[in-house]
Amino acid sequence: MDLEFTKSDQEFREEVRQFIANNFSQPNASGQNIEKYHEVTSDQMKEGILEWHKTLYKKGWLAPHWPEEYGGVDWSITQRYIWDQECANAGTTPLIPFGLTMLGPVIIAYGNDHQKDWVLKGILSGEDWWCQGYSEPGAGSDLASLRTKAEKVGDHYIVNGHKIWTTLAQYADWMFCLVRTSSDGKPQEGISFLLIDMKTPGIDVKPIITVDGGHEVNEVFLEDVKVPVENLVGEENMGWTIAKFLLGNERTGIAGVARSKKAISRLKEIANAEYNDGKPLMVDPSFNQKVTELEVELTALEYTELRTLAKESKGEGPGAESSILKIKGTEIQQKISELTLEAIGNYASPYLTPLSVRSFGSNYPEVGPDYSQGVAQNYFGMRKTSIYGGSNEIQRNIIAKMVLGL
């Protein structure tokens, strides 16, 4: 047991830092929500998100968690940890997880050779944008009750149904989708995992606008959609096993420790710039205490994540305790957004887009400091994190049942 970084780790950090400095430039706006700044077109937005993805692809650093033979990188957990930290510090564009984090490992574990070839290649090159078609209006937390139906007719499945909350489906070329192929036995036993081309006739994508004003999620309607049988992953009716495998991976990624660290240092910068009774807000004892408590909690999460990763690297794959990472990670992210909102005081309320503020004319004051832009929207938007990826209530149920044996 030790916490040392070796000399080669330090060198690695230097190399990574240099690479990011030389190769990353901020796209015109950051994060997944830029489409609400309507000056950015949908194509530009997609381009912006993919820019960093493509840079990393060229470098060969895109998929550290994949085995090398499939285009992954042979990094130790320490190196992966350093990589995450450096990316967070530089504020690099978050990579879209649907292909890289979710589907990739599934295909590596369950796909046939043909799927391993085309699916993984498309994910890495950025050519194929994937979305996740799990949830349905009637099947959220109780995912196994899903009803979207796939009927085998010759060498095709005919898919009919309705998916909802499909993140960024408006850009997607493909959707990995849970469908019902049998109604015999327990609901979990009749589910299959299909890869669906979003250009297939019969697919209709409708936007859902969220409380923060963003267009991130969608409804996907499927009417007599023809899917070739070779797009089935694994065997028919084994979709639930695959889905659970995937959710395990989704959960570990969700802790977001490095990005939360960065967000806390940003919060401190803001609280140092804001004034409260003539002094920086950061020295206000009650505010200071709240930030400090959060920092301590994040440190605890950091070491919990490192312990989980260390276990994983020895082949003891993520157990139910990875639910801790999801719960704590999202609670901390939400709390940071909450304190940041608190920090900006009266400037919490303007509803502006960065582009519209600056162009109003010189006779008018700017609306709040730069750092106040979008803070409230972010606070509202962050509420999603305790709902998606298996809600935090469901994660607690999992720990209660699987870890504590209750």
Next chain:
Amino acid sequence: MDFSFSEEQTLLRNTIQSFLQDNYDFDSRKAIIQSEDGMSKENWQQLAELGLLGVPFSEADGGLDFGPVETMIVAEEFGKGLVIEPYIQTVVTCGGFLRRASESQRQEHLSKIISGEEIWAFAHAEPQGRFNLSDIKVNASKNNDEYSLNGHKCVVSGAPWAQKLIVSARTSGDQSDKDGISLFIVDKSAEGVSLRDYKTVDGSMASEVTFENVKIDSSSIIGEEGKAYDLIELVVDETIAALCAEAIGAMSVLNDATVEYCKTRKQFGQPIGKFQVLQHRMVDMFMQYEQSVSMTYMVNLKLSEDELERRKAASGAKVQICNASKFIGQSAVQLHGGMGMTDELNVGHYFKRLAMIETQFGNADHHLKKYSSAS
């Protein structure tokens, strides 16, 4: 001791409820927000016709001569309807100042507020001042019978719709002295006043307002020069009492909606309201609401007590309302799952309004300190 409402008060509540039923369903509200004006002038006129714009004013001034309890009823009902129109800003806050203004000022202005002809906004906050009502840099210097006003007020709620502003400005003293603050009535169209209007996240509107050598006649000062701080605190406490009432209105809708949703939404073959962890969360929401109602009644009943008692009541109530707003808002979204995150459902809109009430006129930390210093 009696916490019941009189027949007249119940009638008032019914009047507002039926107004909202006819004019303020969720879709109409949305249309109002998206309209050119961002509020409904017609609704404002209707409020005038119903007499609601005259609630706190004396009969001599043309009002209904009601007290804080009636204002509380109006604000609570408006909270249930998420009303956009700037009632609290105009009637409670600016009206609160004007009620205590000189005879001639009351005569000149109050009838225009009561008839719905004019909307008013209170410009008090400044970028460096956070929630401190005496941290004021906006400056008014006197020259003969005229003041010249300079500086920047931020996030002035309702200002885009206003014809008149009441502005707190420094006429003497240092930046955060309580002495040396004066209140001015400023015509929004006066030379040197510029506004940068914008939407706010809760569907309302506000402005950044700058004053550049704005000439103000000395007859437009409210009260005595340099002695406005106590009046500002009083009226802000009254405003807080009304905001608390608005908040409990919004909370009650969220709580009802959440309980209803959990009774009907089924997962795992049963209504999600059967899961005990959600039941307990809803019980906590309910308790937070009840505690908030108590504090709201308390502060509204104590507005006319001596200064220290009143300040304590207002700050105590605001702390409770801030904490409850956060808990209830976040929990309502959580229990609605993905639906709670949508713009389509009303839940998110109540959540956003409650989040803004948290910061208006000081958040929980600010009022905890005020409470402690008043104890």
